[in-house]
Amino acid sequence: MSELISRKEITAILKDMKCHKCKQGVFHPTVELSVENTNPKQWQHRCTSCKYEVYLTKVYPLIEYKEKDFMFADSLRFERNPNEVSLHSTKT
Ligand SMILES: [Zn+2]
Numbered sequence: 001m002s003e004l005i006s007r008k009e010i011t012a013i014l015k016d017m018k019c020h021k022c023k024q025g026v027f028h029p030t031v032e033l034s035v036e037n038t039n040p041k042q043w044q045h046r047c048t049s050c051k052y053e054v055y056l057t058k059v060y061p062l063i064e065y066k067e068k069d070f071m072f073a074d075s076l077r078f079e080r081n082p083n084e085v086s087l088h089s090t091k092t
Pocket of ligand 1: 023
């Protein structure tokens with residue numbers, strides 16, 4: 001599989017969401033990576049400094065390349081709450 005993936009080095013921009021509470025830390029996804037199935041989806045993030053928790057519609061840090069945002073793939077792959085409707089489960 002991986003030999004089919006072509007690789008190209010790029011220059012991208014890393015975007016972090018600053019905490020509006022303490023103005024020190026940045027919001028990173030929590031270990032549980034709790035997802036709210038709102039539309040759009042929201043991911044639970046916690047401040048790296050004051051531990052304040054927020055739900056954000058994108059997973060930070062984000063990579064920006066050619067004016068488009070790219071998200072950490074694992075946050076999309078795994079559904080953390082099996083009781084909720086998953087985009088990935090085709091069997092019902
Ligand atoms: Zn904070």
